[in-house]
Amino acid sequence: MRRNTWILTPLFVTAIVVACGIALFAPRVALAHAVLVSSQPGANSTVSGPEVAVLLKYSSRVDLEHSTLTLLDPDGKVEKVAIESEPSPGLLSAKLTGLVKGAYVLRWQVLATDGHITRGKVPFQVK
Ligand SMILES: [Cu+2]
Numbered sequence: 001m002r003r004n005t006w007i008l009t010p011l012f013v014t015a016i017v018v019a020c021g022i023a024l025f026a027p028r029v030a031l032a033h034a035v036l037v038s039s040q041p042g043a044n045s046t047v048s049g050p051e052v053a054v055l056l057k058y059s060s061r062v063d064l065e066h067s068t069l070t071l072l073d074p075d076g077k078v079e080k081v082a083i084e085s086e087p088s089p090g091l092l093s094a095k096l097t098g099l100v101k102g103a104y105v106l107r108w109q110v111l112a113t114d115g116h117i118t119r120g121k122v123p124f125q126v127k
Helices: 002-032
Strands: 036-040 045-047 052-058 062-072 078-081 085-088 091-096 102-112 117-126
Touching: 036 117, 052 062, 052 102, 062 091, 091 102
Parallel strands: 045 117
Antiparallel strands: 036 052, 052 091, 062 078, 062 102, 085 091, 102 117
């Protein structure tokens, strides 16, 4: 019995340290890279053209110089969209102009301050 206790104790301590390490560290890693929290236009929403203001809110600050927006129009043409500004950390603004009726996909790629690139898309309709 006593010998078993001596063998198990270091393992048990190691297990606790590892579990705590995961519990403390994992959420920080998950929060550090930029995840899209909300968008305007909203995903799968319908908006009025021909001008649409874009606001993309991320979970962390992003590097504007290494972040890109592109727009896929109803004809299948892809166009680069200029990011206008970052009104607050992690919030990107842009303006879409000359939109016609149809289905669009706004694609985003951002570089977060932790060095991770995330990307995604926001499909929307113009009525
Ligand atoms: Cu990250």
